Amino acid sequence: MDRVYNFAPGPSMLPLPVLEQVQRELLCYGDTGMSVMEMSHRSKMYLEIFEQAKADFKDVMGVPEGYSVLFLQGGATAMFAAVAMNLMQGGSADYVDSGNFAHNALVEAGKYGTVRVAGSSREDNYTHIPGYTLDPGARYVHITTNNTIYGTRWSSLPDTGSVPLVADMSSNILSEVYDVSRFGLIYAGAQKNVAPAGLVIVVVRDDLLGHALPITPKVMDFKTMVEKDSMLNTPNCFGIYVAGLVFRWIRERGGVAALEKVNIEKADLLYGFLDESRLFRGTAERRDRSRMNVTFVTGDPDTDARFVKEAAARGLVNVKGHRIVGGMRASIYNAMPVEGVQALVSFMKEFEARNA
């Protein structure tokens, strides 16, 4: 069986060279006589893998001095609670409600303090990034840099002054260059642009540590986890190993800046065709279009369903849109090659010729 082009929104494609290396090393890593899955997390051999992964992440992400990097469990959804537990301090936080996960984040945070909705595009079915007003007394401002389900993206970051900016970057981390120094905290579930599911990366500015609520579970206390270098308890060792290989792959491809160029090229290919198509149209507002998740429809649910099915038969799989939005969504993360997007556009043209 040939490998397919997998447009799933996450878990999603991983770079083939990374998978091949994982496969080669699966029974025996180097001269250790064991699989990475079998290594004690406190062993010298594993700590080398762990430290290299952390160093490579800091390198490709451009993490400056004064920030710590954590590899935790529970995905972004666990971090919805953890961020509020660590930063809210019984005060109020501003949340921009730009999509389904942004909304879930603010609902969860409401358990631990006062959530103020600084702006929302919920009424418009999240087809754009909303306008917002900020509270200068907020403990932090929370945004979702890319909205996976709706296919939107913050094209410029809010200026939050001295209020820490917190970002859920689950669906676009390492796909474009960010200036980390503009953020107080960044978190990202790994299962889209980085690694298999079960790992969440946190980048936190060190001065924000140490204010967790007393009811914070130890595994969610960022200060404790920084002190223990993510190893208060056994981490997702294998996920971190795969993530490390992906960070190295990113570096070998020229870093995030080089990938960003390719990602823009991929997105332009798709949006360019959507804008001239007689059958398909994009659903997100142009100015806020995501480069990672391209959402589109024909306008007819039956035609949409037929397109999804026929695409799959061509090895272009998982282009069905999220059940909340319907239609189609092509998720084109770092690991999706240009050739995959070209193949999709080519099939869209062919389908259009038969159906428009």
Add this chain to the structure above:
Amino acid sequence: MDRVYNFAPGPSMLPLPVLEQVQRELLCYGDTGMSVMEMSHRSKMYLEIFEQAKADFKDVMGVPEGYSVLFLQGGATAMFAAVAMNLMQGGSADYVDSGNFAHNALVEAGKYGTVRVAGSSREDNYTHIPGYTLDPGARYVHITTNNTIYGTRWSSLPDTGSVPLVADMSSNILSEVYDVSRFGLIYAGAQKNVAPAGLVIVVVRDDLLGHALPITPKVMDFKTMVEKDSMLNTPNCFGIYVAGLVFRWIRERGGVAALEKVNIEKADLLYGFLDESRLFRGTAERRDRSRMNVTFVTGDPDTDARFVKEAAARGLVNVKGHRIVGGMRASIYNAMPVEGVQALVSFMKEFEARNA
């Protein structure tokens, strides 16, 4: 490089046939054209893997009607908090302090209610399972069925009457037959007897659901997770897949009852030698000896260190004891073959002949 006999306490050895299957399927699972790591957790192909893993776990564990099974993240340490958040209801719970992790569990639970230490062997450096008295008004009684660091095991379960018995089975789940109906809740980090780290299994009696404290993070709310079949958010898909292969391996070997016989045989081999040795002696009290973690010393730290080093040179790795206890520890989980234990005992005899 040949594979070694790995006596690590966790993460630890996995069955070789399981690793070989993972390796074969790593680039392409069946006719899906993708790796399991790349599958959407909501896809039909992944849900088949997930449901099969759950069914096989219920089968080998003997989970009766009226219980639900969860595959969560965060390890046992996350469950230390989650158990208390879900079951404490602002009341009091009895904890038996039989080891390091038992102690960590009760400290963490203290954030969410009143913890009563029902018994403790802390003063004796946890060399045995302590006596205990139970509070009939407790919300639950918490025990740790096997104490990884100290090499002790509960040889008979406490009779808690109508008070739910909660057990951390991280280091001996599926290594011996348990009557699940005696428990209100069982949890176990997967990285010892089941799968790579990053997965924790929970078995919960359904009548205990629905009483979580309002500050419980969604990912730790057992009722929500049961309703969402562990998929409120993306689970550790790959870990669950490997766990599923291990469950099937257990079944093919004759189930837990058959493995228990082998595990007793392995433990008897080691303890039998320790009891007649002129150089080595076991550190746990005989009546409470673990079948999974065999702790022993020579009495001389330098000789211990030399033994650990020389054993490693023979491909018998990770027999160093936990830093709290010192000496040696051989962790002989399900995946450790009898031949590995025979090789260790054989080397111990040889080392003794040279050093006693």
